[in-house]
Amino acid sequence: DAGVTQSPTHLIKTRGQQVTLRCSPKSGHDTVSWYQQALGQGPQFIFQYYEEEERQRGNFPDRFSGHQFPNYSSELNVNALLLGDSALYLCASSLNYLRDTQYFGPGTRLTVL
Template sequence: DAGVTQSPTHLIKTRGQQVTLRCSPKSGHDTVSWYQQALGQGPQFIFQYYEEEERQRGNFPDRFSGHQFPNYSSELNVNALLLGDSALYLCASSLGVRVNEAFFGQGTRLTVV
């Protein structure tokens, strides 16, 4: 039973560029949430996707957008990258939106130079 998988594991981008991160949820899960974890801090909620729609959003600018596909996998897109976007991006999956347990992937380490 595959857990949550994220790709790529590491990524280096230049300021101003755009990036796409990918997440495949745990088998049987239909909901994907994205978190940003800056160095030395706890994760911060970006947004959640369920039934291919953004259901809830944290305090992140519109440069952060996402998508969910019919197979429940998800993408996180960040436009006009800033140095401050350098972080570990974590994907978490769950079954349904009203749950109290999420399974996390190993994250994508994004470095903006």
């Protein structure tokens, strides 16, 4: 049973660039959530997708956007990168968006120079 997968593992970008991160949910899951984890901190919720729509959004600017595909996989896009966007980006999947356990992928380490 495949778990949550994310790509790429690591990414280095420069300020002002745009980045796309990808996530495939655990088999059987239909909801994908994205989190940003800065060094030494707990994960912060970015947004959640269910049925190809953004259902919830955390306190992140609209430079952060996403998409969910019919096969439930998801992308996180960040435009106009800032140095402060450097973090581990975690994807989590669950069976539905109603208070279910979320299972996390290994994350994508984004470094903005």
